[in-house]
Amino acid sequence: MSFKSELTIDVIDTHTEGEPTRIMFWNNIPRNLKDALSVRKYFIEHYDYIRKTLLLEPRGHKDQFGAILLPPVNTESDYTIIFPTTESYLDMCGHATIGVSMALVALGYVPFEGNEKTIIYDTVAGTVKARVKIENGEPVSVSIIDVKSYFVKQIDIDINGKPVKVNLSYGGNFYAIVNSDDLGVDVEPENIDKLLAYGKVIRAKSYEILKEIYPDNKKNFYPLAMITDSKHDYRAIVTFSVNSYDRSPCGTGTAARAALLVHEGKLALDGQYVNESIIRTKFSCKIISSETVNGNIVIVPEITGRAWVTQLCKIVVDPSDPLKHGFLVQ
Known part of the structure; x- marks a missing residue:
């Protein structure tokens, strides 16, 4: 042969x-x-x-x-x-x-x-x-x-004729973060098709807003979508690319979520939390430093996981x- x-x-x-x-x-x-x-x-x-x-x-x-x-x-x-x-x-x-x-x-x-x-x-x-x-x-x-991470802006997008709140946040990549309650779907494996479909819409519509916020950006700011589970404090799914989803809790997503939690007053500047994926695996995150830039809190998070x-x-x-x-x- x-x-x-x-x-x-x-x-x-x-x-x-x-x-x-x-x-x-x-x-x-x-x-x-x-x-x-x-x-x-x-x-x-x-x-x-x-x-x-x-x-x-x-x-x-x-x-x-x-x-x-x-x-x-x-x-x-x-x-x-x-x-x-x-x-x-x-x-x-x-x-x-x-x-x-x-x-x-x-x-x-x-x-x-x-x-x-x-x-x-x-x-x-x-x-x-x-x-x-x-x-x-x-x-x-x-x-x-990770790199410096921060909350960007809260926006509303239309999904199926209904306004849905989206929190734009950065953790090394841009994220469009939506609560599952606003979509009427839980972050569970049996709902993966619905979650992917919502993620695709969230990414596309949030991208149009990010282009307006950062018109001169030369890096990749097409956002990933993070859908957080309202029934479990720190469970979420991240969707990206061609209807792909992250089986892990997502490292830069964990950082972006930490920045959002700080902005919302739900995580202290010396705090930590555990982010959980749709398959129940976990990353831990703690904030190791922070600063205020133009009135916005910028954090440096440390993400821990296994491979x-x-x-x-x-x-x-x-x-x-x-x-x-x-x-x-x-």
């Missing part, structure tokens, strides 16, 4: 509290790029087919998520990291950063001594530090110090394969 391959990529698969991350290293970029946004732009222009190859069917699925590790742009950082989805890229991703950090320690990519290892990443949203907790030589959890390596594999691309760079049915 003969076998041909025009491209071979080693990948590490992890899950963070249920949400997958497909991780790869990529060094083939210029070293003079000034920031992570420039790195991502270069990668998209030259290698976006790799995103499709890794994440789309037949090797992936519509809910697959990625993390690409590249050389750092800042001297004090260990890596630049970009976050591809099946549709585009996010500026920052908490669950993926936790998964990457666990994998780097568990598989020996970074040396460590003692009970903690700090890894610093350049992301489009800013510098993110990950502290990996180690017990008996094994990583057991990761705490990431596990699930697969080590080699992706191959046969030049004769008509679907070699993947496909997406939506």
Whole structure:
């Protein structure tokens, strides 16, 4: 049997509290790029087919998520990291950063001594530090110090002829946060189709408002939707991309929700809370610093969660394969 391959990529698969991350290293970029946004732009222009190859069917699925590790742009950082989805890229991703950090320690990519290892990443949203907790030589959890997070604005959007309140908040990505009571649906697995449908409308209508608020923004401000469950204080679901949803509690969503809770007076500036996903997995969040900017409270949150390596594999691309760079049915 003969076998041909025009491209071979080693990948590490992890899950963070249920949400997958497909991780790869990529060094083939210029070293003079000034920031992570420039790195991502270069990668998209030259290698976006790799995103499709890794994440789309037949090797992936519509809910697959990625993390690409590249050389750092800042001297004090260990890596630049970009976050591809099946549709585009996010500026920052908490669950993926936790998964990457666990994998780097568990598989020996970074040396460590003692009970903690700090890894610093350049992301489009800013510098993110990950502290990996180690017990008996094994990583057991990761705490990431996210970028500055803040409440943006409360708006009303029309859903099925009814005004629905949406809180726009930022935690590394923009979020449009809606209470499930206003939609008449609980955050439960059996309601996933309804939740995804609402999420799609919430994202699209909130995006139009964000374009007006940030007309000169060069980063990604198409929001993710977070639907919080009124029956459970800190349960929520985050939807994004092509009707995908986060199985984890969502790291940047947890940060954005913390900023909203502070704005509403429901979380103290030295407070903490636990965010729960639709499958009941959890992230803990505590505020490690805050400041007031133009009358708005800006926080720096620390998100803690767990991840596990699930697969080590080699992706191959046969030049004769008509679907070699993947496909997406939506």
